[in-house]
Amino acid sequence: METNKAKNLTIAYIGGGSRGWAWSLMSDLALDEQLGGVVRLYDIDQDAAEKNVKIGNMISAKDEAISKWSYEKKDSLRDALAGVDFIIISILPGTFEEMESDVHAAEAYGVYQSVGDTTGPGGLMRSLRTIPMYVEIAQAIKHYAPNAWVINYTNPMAMCVKTLYEVFPEIKAFGCCHEVFGTQRLLCSVLKEVMGVEDVSREDIIVNVMGVNHFTWLDKASWRGVDLFPLYREFIARYGQNGYCEGKPDNWRESGFASADRVKMDLFERYGIMAAAGDRHLAEFMPPWYLKDPKTVHQWCFGLTTVTWRKEELKERLAKAQRLVTGEEQIQLKKSNEEGHLLIRAILGLGNMVSNVNLPNRGQIENLPWGAIVETNALFSKDSVQPIHAGSLPPQIQILVAPHAVKQQTIYEAAVQCDPKKAFSVFASDPLMACVDVKDAEKLFKKMLIAQKKYLPSDWERAMEG
Numbered sequence: 001m002e003t004n005k006a007k008n009l010t011i012a013y014i015g016g017g018s019r020g021w022a023w024s025l026m027s028d029l030a031l032d033e034q035l036g037g038v039v040r041l042y043d044i045d046q047d048a049a050e051k052n053v054k055i056g057n058m059i060s061a062k063d064e065a066i067s068k069w070s071y072e073k074k075d076s077l078r079d080a081l082a083g084v085d086f087i088i089i090s091i092l093p094g095t096f097e098e099m100e101s102d103v104h105a106a107e108a109y110g111v112y113q114s115v116g117d118t119t120g121p122g123g124l125m126r127s128l129r130t131i132p133m134y135v136e137i138a139q140a141i142k143h144y145a146p147n148a149w150v151i152n153y154t155n156p157m158a159m160c161v162k163t164l165y166e167v168f169p170e171i172k173a174f175g176c177c178h179e180v181f182g183t184q185r186l187l188c189s190v191l192k193e194v195m196g197v198e199d200v201s202r203e204d205i206i207v208n209v210m211g212v213n214h215f216t217w218l219d220k221a222s223w224r225g226v227d228l229f230p231l232y233r234e235f236i237a238r239y240g241q242n243g244y245c246e247g248k249p250d251n252w253r254e255s256g257f258a259s260a261d262r263v264k265m266d267l268f269e270r271y272g273i274m275a276a277a278g279d280r281h282l283a284e285f286m287p288p289w290y291l292k293d294p295k296t297v298h299q300w301c302f303g304l305t306t307v308t309w310r311k312e313e314l315k316e317r318l319a320k321a322q323r324l325v326t327g328e329e330q331i332q333l334k335k336s337n338e339e340g341h342l343l344i345r346a347i348l349g350l351g352n353m354v355s356n357v358n359l360p361n362r363g364q365i366e367n368l369p370w371g372a373i374v375e376t377n378a379l380f381s382k383d384s385v386q387p388i389h390a391g392s393l394p395p396q397i398q399i400l401v402a403p404h405a406v407k408q409q410t411i412y413e414a415a416v417q418c419d420p421k422k423a424f425s426v427f428a429s430d431p432l433m434a435c436v437d438v439k440d441a442e443k444l445f446k447k448m449l450i451a452q453k454k455y456l457p458s459d460w461e462r463a464m465e466g
Contacts, residue, residue, distance in 0.1 A: 006348050009037035012084040012145070014077070014137060015091035016041025017048025019317035021153055024336035025088070026056045030065040031333060032341050034350055038070045042080035043091075049073045054325050064333050077137065081144040086344055089137065089160070090153040093130035094455050096314070100307045101451035102126055109436050109444055112291045114280035114304050117155040118214045119404060120432045123284070124411065125448050127159045128423060129455035131415035134160050138167035149347055149385075151176055151340055152358075157213040158373040161358050162408055165373075174385055175358030177213055177375070179277040181337060186261060187221055187228050189246050190235045197223075207276070209356040209377050210365050210390040211401050214281035216356070216375045218274040219394065232274065236265045243301035252301050259302035263290050266300075271396050280305060285404060287431045349382035359387050361405075366392040372405040403429075418459035420449070 016022060022041070029035060039056060043049040056071030074080035081087065102122030103113050116122025141150060141164075150173035154160045161175040184202035191197040200223065208220040221228040235244075243260025245251035252258040263279035267286075275282050279302040283290035290300045297304055323329035339355055346353045354377050361374045364387040368374055376390040393401055407426050414422035427433065428441045436444070449456075449464065 006034050006345070006350060007036040009035060009086065009344075010084045011037065011039045012080045012087045012148075013039055013041050014080065014087065014089045015043055015154070016052055016073070017043035017045040018052070018090050019048070019314075019321050021090040022052050023055065024338055025340055026059045026069075027333050028336050028338065028341040029069055030059050030062070030067055031335055032345070033066040034345060035341065036067045036069060038072060040072050040074045040080045040084065042074045042077060046073065046075070048321070051321050051325050055321070055331065058324070059331055059333065062331065062333060077140040078144050081140055081148070084145050084148050087141060087145060087148050087150045088153070088340065089150065091133070093126060093133055093154065094452070096307050096311055098125070098129065098452055098455065099310070101448050103305075103307050105448050105451065106444055109440050110293070111432050111436060112288070112293060112297065112304060113432065114283055114291060114297065114302065118157070118281060118284065120284045120430055121427055121444065121448060123156055124423065124427050124430070125452055127156050127411050128415050128449070129452045130154070130156065131159060131163050131412060132455070132457055134163035135167050135416065138164045138171065141171060142168040146170070148172070150174070151343065157358050158408055159411060161373045162412055165360055166412060172385070174378070175213065175373070176338075176340060176343070177356070177358065178338060179214060179281065180207065180209055180216055180356045182278060183207075183218065183264070183274065183276040186244075187223070187232070189244065190228060190231050191223060193238070194231045194234050208390055209276065209375060210393055211276075211375055211397075212373070212404050213358050213375050214277045215285040215401055215404060216276045217393065217397055217401070218276045219391070221274060229274070232268065236269060240265045240269065252303065257305065262301045271394075273394060273397060284432065285400070287434055291432065343380050346380035347383060347385070352379065352381045354379055354388065357385065359385070362387065364388065364390050367398050368393065368402060368405045372408050374405065418457055418463045420460075420463050423449075
């Protein structure tokens with residue numbers, strides 16, 4: 001019975017014009033012999049969704065595709081959601097024009113951001129325009145697919161998941177992020193470099209996850225019963241000064257997304273537990289130790305992911321989409337490093353698994369606010385996602401993480417109430433804004449808020465005038 005259900009799934013993909021996440025999911029689904037069904041793609045960019053319909057069906061038609069799926073484009077949330085089993089949300093909230101302001105407007109005041117999509121002044125602005133979108137999505141799920149499982153990939157992760165639960169408390173939603181995976185892979189390198197152990201997969205690294213998305217920490221990490229913290233200390237003694245990029249020391253210079261893990265190694269030495277996100281994200285949650293200026297960023301061996309770089313990278317992906325649709329480039333089926341389809345399998349009863357996800361805090365982290373969206377491990381089993389008790393953050397980490405967890409409620413209220421005072425209280429208190437004069441902070445806040453105007457409810461304009 002479960003096998004029949006798994007072979008007749010209906011999945012809605014909101015943001016189905018994606019040129020990254022969607023293609024990875026299509027390959028993963030095609031290579032999973034126990035799953036099959038229909039994927040409905042919905043995107044405000046209908047041309048992008050139409051191209052992905054063609055790409056998805058071409059993938060499904062390939063000889064090496066073990067599982068067969070049908071891809072359809074839908075023109076409304078209602079048509080996409082009605083009666084589905086699973087919903088995947090992966091959208092770009094706004095355009096790169098708004099992101100240009102998010103990331104770069106604050107540089108005029110000496111504030112640099114390496115990502116600008118989760119915290120800092122850019123993360124707040126992205127939240128203010130994303131939350132109204134997620135209010136609409138949550139309302140649609142409540143009306144058309146109240147029993148569906150919802151997987152969110154959009155950033156700012158915590159605010160997206162929080163909005164889903166605020167609007168529809170009974171929703172079965174969780175947020176997935178692969179940043180912890182990268183830290184597990186680094187620990188595989190630790191085993192290789194320190195102990196000479198080869199061919200360890202990240203799934204073999206057992207970790208206790210706690211924190212908020214992109215500011216996640218591990219207070220335990222082991223491999224086959226071996227405590228990895230002493231090995232990590234030895235690894236840092238070797239590589240902490242210059243960073244580590246396996247096989248290619250300067251690899252971090254070649255991508256807007258890469259780093260040499262110097263920030264996370266420095267945080268371990270300072271605080272005694274392991275930061276478990278990419279350096280670009282971790283740096284933004286701290287005072288401007290690592291983001292003081294571009295020279296400092298360079299010294300810490302990571303990059304400022306500029307919006308210009310993102311625009312150029314998008315051009316490449318658009319060109320690839322066109323080549324795939326026309327057949328000029330062949331589609332290569334390979335498993336991604338993501339776990340979305342594996343989590344779907346577990347929820348269907350096709351094998352339990354544990355993975356890190358973002359859920360409301362119901363005590364899984366004892367010393368963070370109840371109801372805040374936190375990241376911990378969870379057990380996935382038949383029709384169930386249960387967070388695993390992670391314990392308490394050490395005091396020296398709690399004082400770093402707790403303010404970001406507390407601010408979630410204020411950010412949500414600011415967005416739905418169109419309240420500039422509440423929004424500014426978060427904006428001005430961010431660690432990256434510590435050196436900005438309050439009058440300059442007010443000018444910057446207004447400038448960045450105006451840049452979001454296209455995606456903000458009209459009440460914002462009246463609130464700003466008042």
